[in-house]
Amino acid sequence: VKGKVVSLKEFGVFVEIEEGVEGLIHISDLSWGYVKHPREVVKVGDIVEAKVLEIDPERRRISLGLKQIFPDPWENIEEKYPVGSTVRVRVNKVSTRGALVEVEEGVEGRIPLEELSWKRVTRVNDVVRRNQLVEAKVLAIDRESRQLTLSLRALRPNPWEEAQTRWQVGDIVEGKIQRLMNFGAFVELAPEIEALLPLSEIAWEPVKHPSQVFKKGQTVSLKIIEFKPEEQRIVVSRKALLPDPWEIIKTRYPLGSIHEGKVVRLVDFGAFVELEEGWDGLVHISEIAEERISSPQEVLKEGDVVKVKVIKLDDAERKIGLSIKQALREEEEKARKEQTQEGKITLGDVIGEKLATILNNLKK
Template sequence: MANAMAHMTLEDLDELSGGLNAPVAVRRLEKGAEVTGTVVATRGEDVFLDFGVKDQGVVPRNHFGKNEDVSAGRRVDVVVERHDESQGLWVCSRKGAVQRATWLNLDRGMTVEGRVTGLNKGGLEVDVQGIRAFLPASQVDLHFMKDISVLIGEVVRCEVTEVDRRGKNLLLSRRRVLEKEAAEKKAVLLTELEIGQVRTGRVRNVTDFGAFVDLGGVEGLIHISDLSWRPVGKVTDIVDVGQEVEVKVLKIDRERDRISLGLKQARPDPWTGIETRLQEGMSLRAKVLRVADFGAFAEVEEGVEGLIPISEMSWSRISSVADAVKVGDEVDVTVLRLEPGKRRMALSMKQARPDPWAGVIESYAPGMTVKGTVSRLETFGVFVAVAPGVEGMIHISELSDKRVRTCDEVVKVGQEVDARVLSVDGPKRRIALSLKPAHSAAPEAIEAAASGRRAERKDRPRRGGLSSDWDWMGSGLGRG
C-alpha cells in the first residue's frame, strides 16, 4: 500500500480528487459506515478511493469482478472496516463482497466464502480458506431444507456470526446473506412492479385459501378464486409447490407489503366472444362438474359452464338429480339460454333427445288395456313405464278392489302389469291407469252415486232439531 502511495504526488491526488479548492464535504467516517467513494487510482491489488478532502480510502482489487471496470472517476459503494493510522487511509470493503478470511481480520458481520466439506449433527462443516467453520442447519437457507447434505462440495457465501479466536471456533450464517440479497432484490423489484404486469414466478407455498408465489425476491398471493376460470375445489387441483407459473399483478399494497396475483387473469377469459362460438339451440357435449338439489353444473368449454335444471334432465319425472347424472358424467345438452354479460347459460339434457311423448298421447284412449313395467313406488301410487320414456300412474286406490295400505302389498318394482287406461292429459303429459277389474264402477258412476247421497243427506232434517241450508259437503268441511 505504501509503495502504491509513494508513486503518487500531492498534485496527483489533488488533480484526481477535484483540486484543493473543491468544496469541502463534511462527513464523519467510522467503522461500519456505508459510503460512496470515487476511484482515483489502481495500484497492484489496491484500488484507491476519495471520499472528499482529507478522506481517502483503499479497497482490495479482488472485491471487484475480474473484468469489472475500476477506472478513475467511477463511483463505488463500500463499507468502512477500520482506519490505518500509519497510512492515513480508511480500509474499506466492497458492500456485500467476500473478504479474505484470517484469524486476525475475522469479525462479526463479515461476508466470507467457503466450501462445504461435511455434515454433522445440527449443521454443515465449512472450510473458509483453511479455517474450519460451522454452519447450523437453521442458518443454511431462507426456508427449511429437508436434506442439507445436497450442499456438500458446494461453495457458499456466509456471514460471520461468532468468532472465538482462542477456541478457534467460527460460526456462520448463509441465511443472513440470502436475506440481504433477497431484501435488495425485493427493493428493486417493488419499484419495477406495476398493476397489470404479467410475471413468471414459482409456487412457494400452498394453503387452503390460495398459493404464495415467489416473483424473484417478492412473494404474492394467488387467492383460490383467482386460480382458474372454472370453480376450484382444492388449490392443489391447479398448482403444486415448486411449479413455475405465469401470473398477473392484480393489486399492490406497498404499505402493508402485500401483492395480489391472478393465475386465471394471465390467460384469456373463456367467456370473451362466447356468443360467436355458441348459440341458443346448439347441441353440445358437456361434462358434469358438480350437482345441487336444483340441478347440475356442466362444462361445455374449459372455464365455461352452464346449469342444467332438474326439470330439463329428463322427459320423465325424476325425484332427484342423482337419478339422472353424477359428477364426471359426459352428457349431450342443448343450449336453452345464453347470457354472456352475466356469464350464465341454461342447458337442457332432454331437449337434446327425441321427445318420447311425441305421438304417444294419440296412441292411448280411456278404456284400453296397456302392458307396462312398474318403475317405482310412492306412498300415493305406482308409476308404470308403458313406453321408453313414458310413464303412467296408478293411484293407490286403483290398485285393487280391496283396501290397500301400501303399494308394495300389490306390486313390486320391475313387475309387469296389464293396466287399464282411465284418462289421458296431453298438455300435462299424464296417463292415469288402474289395475281394478274392468267391471268395477267407473269414476263417473262413483261420482254420480256420491252426488246422490250428498243430495239425500242435504234434504234430510238434522237430528236433534238442527237444520241448515249450508252445503257442508260442498264447502269442503264435511270431506274426510
C-alpha cells in the same frame, strides 16, 4: 411478473416475486374454471407467470392473477355455444336437482333434473355419472351467473307428441311397474312415458301400500282416467277394470230387506253393524229402539247379533243405513200374521170335522 410458488393456502397461493417480496393469487384468480383447492392448479416450487391486479403500499400487499394471463372464455360465449347448438360436456357433479357439467375450462353448465329425460327421474345417477362425457343441447346462456343451461332430453324426440294421437281417456293399456311409492305407483306405458297409478285407484278395498298388490317389473292392465299430454301427465286406474263391489252389495242388500249382522262398533250417534266382511252399515241411535235412548250402550254391546232392515243406500258415499227397530217391527208383524193365519185354519178344521159328523149321522 414471474414468481415462485412458496405456499399454498385454502384461500390462495403465495408467490415470491423477488427476495422479500411476495404476492397473493386468490383462489378465484387461479383459473377461469371452478377450483376447489389451489393444489389442483399449482404446487410449491412451481414458477408461474401472473398479472399484477393491485398494489397496496400501506399494507405492503400485491394481488396477482393467474387466469388473467389467458383470455376470458366468456368473452365470445354466444358465438362458441349459441342457443340450440349441441355441445359435448363432462359431468362434474350430480345432485338431487340435476347435474353440473364442464363445457370447457372456465365455462360451466347445469342440466336441470327435468331436462335429463322425458320420463320422471328420481336418481340422477341412473341417467348420468360423475366424469361421464355426454352430448347436450344449449337452452340458455346466463352471463351474470356465468352458466349455461343444457338439456339431454332435447336431443331426443318428444314421446309425448306421439302420445297425443296414441291414447285417450277410457283406453285400456298395458304397463310395467317402475316404482312403488307411498302414494301409488309409476307405470311405464312406453319408453320415457310413465303414468301415475294413485293408491286409491289400485283396488276397491283399502290398500295401505302398492307393494301389497304389485312387484317392481310386473306387467298390469290399466284404464286411462286422466290424460293431459301437454302437461306430460297420465293417470291410470286398476280398480276401474274390476267389478264394483258396491253394485254387488246393492243387489245383495236391497232397500227394505232384512238381514242378520254383528255389532262391531258403538259410537255416540249409533252402532255399526257388520253385514259381511268389509261391509258395515250404520244404525242411527234413533233407529235402535222404539223408546228414546240417550246412548247405544243402553241396549247394545259389541258382538251382539241383531236383525237389521236396510233403509238407505247412499251411492255417492257408498254407505248403508240400517234400522234395528224397523226390522223388529216387521218381524213382529210377520209373526202376528202367521199366528192369525194358523188360528183361522185351526177353527175351519174343527168346524169342518163337526159338519162331516152330522152329515154322516143323517145318512144313517
